[in-house]
Amino acid sequence: MWFRNPANDWHEALPVGNGYMGAMIFGGTRVERIQLNEETIWSGTPKPRIIAPDYVERKMKGRELIFDGKYKEAEELLYALKKEKYTGKDGVLIENVTTTEHGFETAGDIYLYFDSENEIEENYRRELDLKTAVVNSQFSRAGSNYSREVIASYPDKILAMRLQAKGNSKLSFEIKMKRPVMTGELIGNFVSPPKALINVYPAITEVRGDNYLVMKGQASDNGNKFEVHLKVVTDGICKSSSNSLKISKSSETIIYVHIVTDFYTKDLSNYAEKIVDEAIIKGYEQVHANHINDYKKYYDRVDFDLGNGNTNTKYPLDVRLRNIRNRIEDPRSYKGQLTDPGLISLFFNYNRYLFISSSREGTMPPALNYWNGSLYPAWYGRPTTNINQQMNFWSAEVIDLPELHLPMLQMLERFLPAGKEVAKKVYQSNGAVFPGRGLAFNYNPEFIYDTWNDAGGWFGAHFYSHYEFSNDKEYLEKHAYPYLKEMALFYLDNLIKHPTFGYLVTGPSYSPETAFILDGEHYEFANGITLSKAIIYETLKFTLEAAEILSVDKQLQKKIRKTISKLAPYKISEIYNKLQEWDKDYEEFIPGHRHNSHLYPIYPGRDITEAKPELFKAAENSLHHRLDNGGGWTGWSRAWVIGLAARFKDGNLAGEQIELLMRGQVFPNFFGAHKRGGHDVYDLGPNLAFPGVVAEMLIQSHHGYIEVLPALPATWKTGAIKGLRARGGYKVDLIWEDGKLIKVYIKSENEGICKLKYKNKLVSFETKANSEYNVTNELQISKRIAE
Structure with missing residues (x-):
């Protein structure tokens, strides 16, 4: 996914992350901004609850x-x-609870200020390679070619950026670190600012040598203390000033960054410097290789193709999103074909990338905001x-x-x-x-x-x-x-x-x-x-x-x-013939509400299925009632609707909801959007949920058997997906053409009986552990042989 211009706004920047740290890369040519996060920079300290003795x-x-x-x-x-x-x-x-509404706060920013010629930049390209988790930007100016790449390595716990110049000019720039002391944004009447923001502590930058910067800070209201450690390795000259580093005459400069908080250690400085120095000793090429090898063992498990390949990258992402929003169809397409099939698979894979980048073993789970450029994110980011x-x-x-x-x-x-x-x-x-x-x-x-x-x-x-x-x-x-x-x-x-x-x-x-x-x-x-x-x-x-x-x-x-x-x-409304949200048949205060709470037993639960036809139909009526009254108007709510539509086996509704999500509820960098307080606010929920709800459209295993293509939209005529998992310990690959199943591959991790359903046909077959099976569209099963 790529762009022709640097990011002008945080919602256009490209994310990297390793579960511990996240960064948003803007790709500026004269000024580069790298906005930083660390998962444990939270405001406030825990305050226990005291209740009256007659509370209960x-x-x-x-x-x-x-x-x-x-x-x-x-x-x-x-x-x-x-x-x-x-x-x-x-x-x-x-004692072990807190009455404080803790807020997730940005670590701050790294700014690179470049000495640049008067000539304008040409051939600009900014991209995120989902297969390697590398953000690149490149351009030419005054006869020289410039490139930058950024990685967030999980194995080395490091954020690394390599800058290169080839041609007549060398790299010449200054590095500074800053952290906001004001909220920097208003959420309208969305939610009142946390009281913690009355105690915002300015960050302090220290220079510890000609190639070493440290920014010390603390989350507001006596929150977590943290340090951002930055070291430079360059083939040019690196000198320090009172609060910055200046690089000159360089054809290659590498910046290494680690952020540490007192959640993990009380010895912040030694801990962070040790991590940075270990990365420097290994060298950028080794850190880069470690990062890619580690990332690919997760990312390569699944592949999704909607019939047009995943290579429809002739146009930048902002153009592709504008096209789908404007319903501009390829004149070569026939009626009923998706405007841009590759955009859906790209969004699916991008969201897998975000999940891998934000939730790693040994880290905190991502909340509403894992990437956050503010002291005051929506819902405090919690x-x-x-x-x-x-x-x-x-x-x-x-x-x-x-x-x-x-x-x-x-x-x-x-x-x-x-x-x-x-x-x-x-x-x-x-x-x-x-x-x-x-x-x-x-x-x-x-x-x-x-x-x-x-x-x-x-x-x-x-x-x-x-x-x-x-x-x-x-x-x-x-x-x-x-x-x-x-x-x-x-x-x-x-x-x-x-x-x-x-x-x-x-x-x-x-x-x-x-x-x-x-x-x-x-x-x-x-x-x-x-x-x-x-x-x-x-x-x-x-x-x-x-x-x-x-x-x-x-x-x-x-x-x-x-x-x-x-x-x-469960009860069915006699008035509306839909699943009741309450024990009594009350009138809804907001019929098009964003929450679909009473539909939990459809999805993500599975208590109400086709085996309970009256309840199943009443629940489906409830979903349509929500949508008819404007429901699904937030990104996360729309993702929930897709999952519900999949469980109702309504592929066309699910496909329509995906298009609505991508047309109106994502930012230019594909982050999920929630309309509130007069404008859109960012929410990671629809991103991380999206691969799961799409998977529900392609396989379901909550009935006690694996059902393939239960909710395939008519517009998804041809496609394939490999690497999905089903309950019971199965891996599933699917291929379909013209809306019909062509082949299923099943890999069983355990010995047992596998039950497989397609349309109205259900078959059972015995499996051996770690064995693969080839299933035709007629559900004929044979042992899979390498093809």
């Missing part, structure tokens, strides 16, 4: 008021409880848990990046003691719960609001998914089951019998982040929310299955079976 009694009073139909009284009580800051001496201290953090990892297993799922799962395991503390002290129950809708990666779960308690259960599905795609019983025993068990124990203690209908529900809760209308007023809180039903059922079901597989906790198994049989059923 008052919250349960809110539940009783809802059962009695006294919604206004319940709402007033619960809002007061949510905002309460208890100062009594008898308060209950919840992980919100009523969909956004989860959707960042929808792709992990199916696109064969299970190792990159682990940063989030390991973080959640670290937070389990906090979840257990909240369950015990706040709800006087067993198990674990993450209150509210946020996490603080560096510290603990947030306990700012206590309006929704199903984030932990939703995350449990990710643990079980990691097991299902591999059949790794050791992982199930040591990680997935212990986590799921804690979430199940909490639900078992907090389900309550509905006074009218007799089934089990939880509450008070809300359906993120919408409301319902009753007697002309709108309310948020209710009991028996559909999203809660779905997550509770799934948590109990997965816990039970895991316990059965491991042959443990027989009494718990018995209790779960009994409880599942008494859970509240």
Whole structure:
């Protein structure tokens, strides 16, 4: 993906990352900007929650008021409880949570100021090579050719930039590092600035020799301390001034950068200098080779081609996006053909690149913003848990990046003691719960609001998914089951019998982040929310299955079976013939809301399938009702709609939603966009979710069998994909032509029975471990022979 001009704006710059550090490369010819991030530069320090000793009694009073139909009284009580800051001496201290809304902050910028001739630049090109994770820019000026390339190496934990000049002129430039002290952007009425921004600390730049710069900083409001270490290796002359380095008479200069915070070490300077010096000793060529070899072992696992190859790069990305937005069709194309098939596969691969670049083993998981040029990003850049953090990892297993799922799962395991503390002290129950809708990666779960308690259960599905795609019983025993068990124990203690209908529900809760209308007023809180039903059922079901597989906790198994049989059923609206979002058939306050929470049991869950036709159809009606009223208007919401359309086997709707996403909800550099506060704000969610929802269009394995091409758009006439994973430990390659399956290749990682479905035909065949099978469009199976 390439451009003919330098980036004028952050949303045009090209990203690099290694899980620890990220950078946005602008490619300027006279001034180059490299904007820096480090994953643990977060504002504030953790502040524990203190609750009144009667907190749980008052919250349960809110539940009783809802059962009695006294919604206004319940709402007033619960809002007061949510905002309460208890100062009594008898308060209950919840130590392992934080009441601070921590913000993710930029590390700052490296600026290169070039001495340049008056002649204009020619032959400019700026590109990101997705196959190697290298950003390049090149141009000519005054008879000389200039080039730069930037990498973010995971194995060497280094950001490296090589600048070269060939011809009559040499490189001559000055290097400075800066960090903003103002927010630098306004989000309109989107969200109020965090109080932490009243305590922004100016960064200090130190010169430590003729080739060595260090910028020291701290995130606002006593947040993490950090240091940016930069060293230069050049064949020219490098001299230092009071706060910069000046390079002259150079044909090649290499800049090495490492960022460290006190989250990882208290000895910041020695730690960072050691990493930089080790990279310098290895040399750029070795660091470059290490980077590419490491990256390709992930990126090369999957390949996606929509029939036009992945080489439609004659036009720069901004032109290609403009063409699809303007619906400019190639005059050679026939009606019904995609405007630019390669653009979809490019976006698919770009988002795999972003995932590999932002989530690596041993690092923090990416939140709403892994790349961030501000002290004040939208939503503070933090992980919100009523969909956004989860959707960042929808792709992990199916696109064969299970190792990159682990940063989030390991973080959640670290937070389990906090979840257990909240369950015990706040709800006087067993198990674990993450209150509210946020996490603080560096510290603990947030306990700012206590309006929704199903984030932990939703995350449990990710643990079980990691097991299902591999059949790794050791992982199930040591990680997935212990986590799921804690979430199940909490639900078992907090389900309550509905006074009218007799089934089990939880509450008070809300359906993120919408409301319902009753007697002309709108309310948020209710009991028996559909999203809660779905997550509770799934948590109990997965816990039970895991316990059965491991042959443990027989009494718990018995209790779960009994409880599942008494859970509240899903309901269909008699008025609208759609799946109800609440336990009662309320009118929606915002019919076109961006959240599709009540459709969780369709996707990413799988409780409602074609096996329950009435519910399945009602849920499909719900999706169309949302869309008919303007739903899907944010990038992340549109990605969710694509996944839902795939599960409804509506390939044309999924394809239409992909086009809408790419036409109106991505920035010029392909980052996802969310319309808010009068303009677009960046959100990584649609990027990281996109490969996963596209994969759902091509294979599905949640039924107990592998279904191929379940939701193929009519416009995707010819294509191929290799390397997708299916539950049970299978790798799947597909080829189709003229909308019809040509061939399937199955590689089984385990011994067992593989079930495969295409259209209305289902076959089963026995597989051996590490064996490959060739399946024709008629589902005839043979052992695969090298071709």
